[in-house]
Every structure is written in structure tokens, then in C-alpha cells.
Amino acid sequence: MAQQERAIETRAAIIRGAAAAFQERGYGSTSLAQVSAAAGVTKGALYFHFDSKEALAIAIIEAQHEASAAIGRTLLDENVPGLRAILIMSLELARQLHQDPIVSAGVRLTIEAANFETPVAGPYLDWMAACEEYLRRGIAEGDISPSIDVCAMGHFIISAFTGVQVVSDVLTGRDDIEDRLIEMWAVIMPSLVPADRWDELKDLPTRIRQERAAA
Template sequence: MAQQARAVVTRAAIIRGAAAVFQQHGYGSTSLADVCAEAGVTKGALYFHFDSKEALARAIIEAQHESSSAIGRDLLEAHMRGIDAMIVMSLEIADQLHNNPVVSAGVRLTIEAANFDSPVDAPYLDWMKAAEEFLRRGQAEGDITDTVEVCTAAHFIISAFTGVQVVSDVLTRREDIQQRLVEMWGMLLPGLAPADRLADLLALPERIRASRHGTSGG
């Protein structure tokens, strides 16, 4: 039992160390020696848990995906309006990207997965599925127009979010990601909301951001 517990601790240390290195240098420029140095483990210990750099990268992606997916699951189960839930999901994942090295590295690795033997598409597909559910809820609640094609809109919203967080990472190390997402929703909502709901909904992203961070939004 003690040996098993040590193995769990070692695996977690490897993932944390690898996340830090992958996030800083990217998949192609990271070596397993770099990971061992960062994690404070031997190569033997690393290979006991992961037989290749790709296996390690996929483990980080899986850890990130589970952490981010939990947000979507909780919001789907909550009694929250669909449009509110969709905005909250984007802001909470943005918090993870800024503050959680494993999440940040996992998203970077997902983007760089063209270097892998097989594609990594589950995170995008799951986020799109959650967005579809929120959009359908929003249509039933009158916050999204009935003419919006839910699958198309969900695909576009997740693509827009991906682009926003990537550019924010490049320009400010995601220091401005919350504000950039408020701006993103300001651009997207006019194409989603009925005219009689638009004014109220345009104020929603900043109101949610301010309430979550205990600020006035200034």
C-alpha cells in the first residue's frame, strides 16, 4: 500500500513537472531529461509511469480535460440560464488557464497535437457539446433566437474562445484574458440574442466577471 501511494505521488510530481516544461517550451522543444530535472525524478521513475513523451503529454491533456470538463458538468446540472452558464464556463476555464499550470500546458499540448501519432480532438468536441446544450437551454429561455443553428454556433464559439486565449497567451501571458472574453461575448451576442433581450445580455459578461472577482468591473 505504501509503495502504491508513493507511485501516485511520483506520477503526480511528473505530471506537474512536465506541465511546467511543456508550457514554457512546447512539445517539440521539451525533452524527457528536462521533465526529470523539473520533477526531481529519475528517468527510470519516469519510464515506469510513461513509456514516451507523447504518453506523458496525453496524460497532461487528460488531466486538463477532466478539470475543465468538470466545470461544464457542474454548470449543466445547475439551475442556471443557458447563456449565463456559457459565459461562466468560458470565464472559469480562463481562470484555470491563467492559474493552473496543468490546464495551461494541457491546452497548449492540445493545440500542438499535430505532432502526435493520432489527433487529440476530444476536448474540443466535449466543449462544443456543452455549448450546444447551453444554447438549446438559451433558446428555450428566450435568450437565443430560434433561428440560431445550435451546432454551428457552438463550433464557432469554441473556436473563438480558443483563438482569444491563444492570442492572450502570446501577448500578455493571459493577464488580460478575462477582459478579452468580455469583449468576445460583446461581439458574439448580437448574432445570438433576440432584439428585445440584447441590451440586457450585452451587460451580462462584465456583470458576471465582476461578480466572480468581487470587483465593480473597472
């Protein structure tokens, strides 16, 4: 059991070290020697757990996706209203991107993974599916216009979020990501909210941000 626990701890240390290295240098500029140094393990220990740099990158993407997907599952399980759930999801993922090195590295690797042999579209598809579910829930609750194309809007929201976080990372290291998200929602909200709910819901992104800051 002690040996198994050490193996689990070593694997976790490798993922943490690799996440820091990939986030700093990117996939192409990071060597496994740099990963082993960052993780504080030998190359032999690294290769025992991961047989290639791509396998390690995929493990980080999977760890990131699990951490982020937990947000969506909680919102669905707790029956949070659809529009509110979409907004909370975006702000919580922004917080993870800013504060969690594994999440930040996983998202960067997902963007850089066009040439991986292993497909990495799953995280995007999962987030789009979750977004579509929140949109349908919001339509049923009367907070989202029934005229929207749920699939197209889900695709657009996730694509817009991806662009916002990338630009925020380049310009400020994501220090301004919440401000930029509030701007994004200010553009999107008029397309989502029915006219008869606008006065009540137009400031919802800002109110949710304030609630989370006060919690």
C-alpha cells in the same frame, strides 16, 4: 498501500513537472531529461509511469480536460441558465488557463498535437457539445434567438475562445485574457440575444465577471 501512495504521488509529480516544462518550452523543444529534472524524479521513475513523451503529453491533456470539464458538468447539474452558463464556462476556463499550470500546458499541448499518433480532438468536441447544450437551453429559456444554428454557433464560440486565449498568451501571458473575452462576447452577443431581450442581457458578460470577482 504506502508503495501505491508513493507511486500515485510520483506520477502526479511527473505530470506537474512535465506541465511546467511543456508550457515553458513547448512539446517539440522539451526532452524527457528536462521533464525528469523538473519533476525531481529519475528517468527510471519517469519511464515506469510513461513509456514515451507522447504518452506523458496525453496524460497532461487528459488531466487538463478533466479539470476543465468539471466546470461544464457543474453548470449542467445545477441547471444554470444556458446563456449564463456559456459565459461562466468561458470565464472560468480563462481563470484556469491563467492560474493552473496543468490546464495551461494541456491546452498548449492540444494545440501542438497535430502530429501525435494518439488523436486529441476529444476535448474540442466535448466543449462544442457542451456549448451546444447550453445554447439549446438558452433558446428554450428565451435568452438566445431560436434562429441561430446551434452546431455552427457552438463550433464558432469554441474556435473564437481558442484564438482569443492563444493571442492573449502570446501578447501578455494571458494577463489580459478576461478583458479580451469580454471583447469577444461584445461581438458575439448581438448574434445570440433576441432583440426583445437585448436591453436586459447586453451587459451580462461584464456583470458575471464582476460577480465572480466579488465572490
